[in-house]
Amino acid sequence: MPNKDENKKIGFESSVPIEKIWSKFENGTLDSKFCIPLGENDKGEDITISLDSASHILAAGGPFPDVTNYKHVVLSTLLRFNKPDDLKLILIDLMEIYFNDYNDIDNRLIFPIASEYDETMNILEWVNREISRRQDILKKNNIRNIETYNNNNLDNIIPKIVILFSDSDCFVDYSGKAWDYEKGWIDQKAWKLVMDILMKSKNVGIHLIMTMENASKKTIPSSLRENIATKIAFRTQKEEDSCAILGHADAEKLTGLNDMIVKCDYFGEELKMQGYYFDEENIKKLVPKN
Numbered sequence: 072m073p074n075k076d077e078n079k080k081i082g083f084e085s086s087v088p089i090e091k092i093w094s095k096f097e098n099g100t101l102d103s104k105f106c107i108p109l110g111e112n113d114k115g116e117d118i119t120i121s122l123d124s125a126s127h128i129l130a131a132g133g134p135f136p137d138v139t140n141y142k143h144v145v146l147s148t149l150l151r152f153n154k155p156d157d158l159k160l161i162l163i164d165l166m167e168i169y170f171n172d173y174n175d176i177d178n179r180l181i182f183p184i185a186s187e188y189d190e191t192m193n194i195l196e197w198v199n200r201e202i203s204r205r206q207d208i209l210k211k212n213n214i215r216n217i218e219t220y221n222n223n224n225l226d227n228i229i230p231k232i233v234i235l236f237s238d239s240d241c242f243v244d245y246s247g248k249a250w251d252y253e254k255g256w257i258d259q260k261a262w263k264l265v266m267d268i269l270m271k272s273k274n275v276g277i278h279l280i281m282t283m284e285n286a287s288k289k290t291i292p293s294s295l296r297e298n299i300a301t302k303i304a305f306r307t308q309k310e311e312d313s314c315a316i317l318g319h320a321d322a323e324k325l326t327g328l329n330d331m332i333v334k335c336d337y338f339g340e341e342l343k344m345q346g347y348y349f350d351e352e353n354i355k356k357l358v359p360k361n
Contacts, residue, residue: 086348087110087347088350089147089148089348091117092117092148092347093151095117101119102121104152104153105122105123105231106119106121107120107121107122107145108148109303109333109344109346118344120337123218125278125300125301125335125337127279127298128281128300128301129281129282129283129291129301129302129316130142130281130282130303131282131283131286131304132283132304132316133308133312134308136328137329137346138282140346142237143349144347144349145235146173147354156228157231158232159179159180159233160176160179160233160234161185161198161235162180162184163234163236163237163242164184164237166237166241167186170237172354182197192260196264198232198277199268202267205217205276206271208220217275218276229276230276231278232276233278234277235280236280237282238282240287265279265295269295270298286307287315288311290315291316296316300335300336300337302333302334302335303331303332303333305331305346307323307325329345329348330346
């Protein structure tokens, strides 16, 4: 149950293990395919969102463990409940510390895990070409989205692609200070690649999940926030950092482990909940091996 102290901080009392939602996926209570677990609300209800409903996700907060935990929740769930032919992954880890335990999933990865700026730029360029290729296929077949195409072409499935971009604020730094609060993005090529993915991939089954542990107005320009359909704010250090993620204050008031505020048109209103806790010691046991 939620609790609030005299300073009107927002918090939940205990962690919710990821196994709680996984058990509902496994017994069919909830649909698991292409599904992102979010958390448990104050009524004890499990909240999830499909990739199609989420479109793209910005998950950000302060220098706390919440965002790191969220990366593992998303990645391990996608791996556990989706077949390699249905879902492919692109992992970008410029810090070279978060995805080391996922090196043995070659059958899921389109590219080796990227850890350099040049590698990341090459991947983003490839993604934009792939968006164009998929759009051409849809146009040629007079179909509006990849889901309809796949339903009509079961022998030639075009897999969804999830790009999990860890600490994308580091990309801003590595790209030669690509974002400047006064001037906007200095590296216009990097900016265009990201924005084209956000704006053009809606119907082609490609989804970008950007995570940041040092969210601020310098790393999340308003134009970036406005073009990402789903925003997840974890605890921030300052009110202005919450504003960078959500467009308003509140995330600085979160207190509990993995507490979050989710802003997405799909839900019709902002939701406060506690995100699921994933024990990193279980990664090697839970992640499928080749």
